[in-house]
Amino acid sequence: MKHHDVIIIGAGAAGLMCAATAGYRGRDVLVLDNAKQAGRKILISGGGRCNFTNQKVEPHQFICGNPHFVKSALARYRPSDFIELVERHGIEYHERDHGQLFCNDSAKDIVTMLMTECEWAGVKVKLRTDILSVNKVDNGFVLTTSNGELSCQSLVVATGGLSMPKLGATPYGYKLAEQFGLTVLPTSAGLVPFTWHAEQKARFEALSGIAVPATITAQDGTQFSEALLFTHRGLSGPAILQISNYWRAGEAISINLFPGEDALEKIELALKNHPKQSLRNTLSHWLPKRLVEALFEEAQLDKALNQLGHGEREQLAQRLNDWSIIMNGTEGYRTAEVTLGGVDTNELSSKTMEAKNVPGLYFIGEVMDVSGWLGGFNFQWAWASGVAAGLAV
Numbered sequence: 001m002k003h004h005d006v007i008i009i010g011a012g013a014a015g016l017m018c019a020a021t022a023g024y025r026g027r028d029v030l031v032l033d034n035a036k037q038a039g040r041k042i043l044i045s046g047g048g049r050c051n052f053t054n055q056k057v058e059p060h061q062f063i064c065g066n067p068h069f070v071k072s073a074l075a076r077y078r079p080s081d082f083i084e085l086v087e088r089h090g091i092e093y094h095e096r097d098h099g100q101l102f103c104n105d106s107a108k109d110i111v112t113m114l115m116t117e118c119e120w121a122g123v124k125v126k127l128r129t130d131i132l133s134v135n136k137v138d139n140g141f142v143l144t145t146s147n148g149e150l151s152c153q154s155l156v157v158a159t160g161g162l163s164m165p166k167l168g169a170t171p172y173g174y175k176l177a178e179q180f181g182l183t184v185l186p187t188s189a190g191l192v193p194f195t196w197h198a199e200q201k202a203r204f205e206a207l208s209g210i211a212v213p214a215t216i217t218a219q220d221g222t223q224f225s226e227a228l229l230f231t232h233r234g235l236s237g238p239a240i241l242q243i244s245n246y247w248r249a250g251e252a253i254s255i256n257l258f259p260g261e262d263a264l265e266k267i268e269l270a271l272k273n274h275p276k277q278s279l280r281n282t283l284s285h286w287l288p289k290r291l292v293e294a295l296f297e298e299a300q301l302d303k304a305l306n307q308l309g310h311g312e313r314e315q316l317a318q319r320l321n322d323w324s325i326i327m328n329g330t331e332g333y334r335t336a337e338v339t340l341g342g343v344d345t346n347e348l349s350s351k352t353m354e355a356k357n358v359p360g361l362y363f364i365g366e367v368m369d370v371s372g373w374l375g376g377f378n379f380q381w382a383w384a385s386g387v388a389a390g391l392a393v
């Protein structure tokens with residue numbers, strides 16, 4: 001049976017980062033993956049350009065059952081550390097809104113960089129390998145794989161979340177955690193578009209393709225101001241993806257179509273300046289006409305502003321500043337960027353990612369109950385947690 005100091009299951013973002021870090025420390029590292037290609041999620045990320053980190057990463061941008069858990073790893077491996085690595089490999093990048101950093105050319109550059117780092121660090125990567133069983137022995141673990149039996153002193157689980165099953169996402173990491181007595185918190189799709197109820201679909205489907213700036217508020221008060229996109233199936237765009245991390249089934253979201261503005265004040269001013277202008281024309285100066293027509297009744301839109309009573313104007317303004325809507329659900333793991341929930345961080349060391357009750361067993365990246373906002377935060381968590389474990393294994 002071939003022995004390695006460290007075996008990492010999962011050649012994704014966290015696994016490859018952990019492997020290179022441990023390899024540079026002189027550890028004999030083997031990475032196993034059942035896919036035929038390493039880093040498949042990285043390749044499709046950020047629309048093929050990989051939003052690999054964010055200029056400003058803070059703990060509150062992560063959702064985790066234990067909000068303090070992420071602090072240590074994020075403080076020890078910062079965006080500037082990853083940017084330095086990217087620059088050392090000559091990868092050109094650019095900054096978009098909200099500090100998001102993307103490759104100029106292709107996400108492939110990031111995978112090539114990680115694989116090169118692994119090679120330089122002496123790491124072996126074995127793809128197309130199924131893990132059939134894992135057992136704890138006195139001084140480590142024995143793995144039965146489709147390529148034979150292997151043993152290791154430290155085992156790192158970096159199998160990712162459940163999003164995008166067609167890219168090979170599996171619940172294997174959760175099963176392994178449960179096998180070793182760790183709690184797995186309930187999982188659900190995160191950073192995911194919402195879907196309409198049937199009657200909403202009939203009313204709003206025609207708005208597909210319209211994008212407007214909006215502030216969206218979840219029931220717990222969390223708020224994001226970014227673009228809102230209407231689709232055939234429901235609502236999407238950055239504002240919706242962000243709020244989906246804070247939404248629970250059956251809860252309403254509030255959409256403010258006039259972010260930072262008081263709709264009533266605008267309507268009152270329009271009434272003063274153009275009392276005979278129709279409501280339709282007034283609102284169509286501020287919002288796409290099709291959206292205005294879907295939000296309000298024909299008869300109301302045909303009225304002149306001076307035909308609307310004060311109560312009616314207040315109601316209109318309320319709809320524009322605080323459109324409360326209960327969506328049917330989400331598009332689920334099929335299109336989700338991340339998985340909420342996962343291996344309970346209360347059972348892991350925040351410094352090393354090692355299971356407190358199973359010495360030598362580590363969990364990193366998305367398999368754990370840590371999910372970041374949209375904008376490069378999930379990769380930063382993969383890098384930071386990978387490095388934390390890589391320094392300890």
Ligand code: FDA
Nearest residue numbers: 010012013014034045046051159160172365366376378379
């Ligand atoms: P990751 O999913 O990267 O890797 C897990 C690995 O484990 C895979 O190689 C898989 O094959 C392997 N594996 C799974 N089950 C196995 C088994 N049973 N046996 C062996 N191997 C197994 N984030 C961000 O910060 N910026 C962005 O631009 C994007 N964009 C983006 C787009 C899309 C479409 C998606 C779906 C996701 C993103 N993300 C993102 C999220 C980001 O991709 C994600 O958070 C990280 O890839 C998580 O890294 P991990 O290493 O934990 O899992």
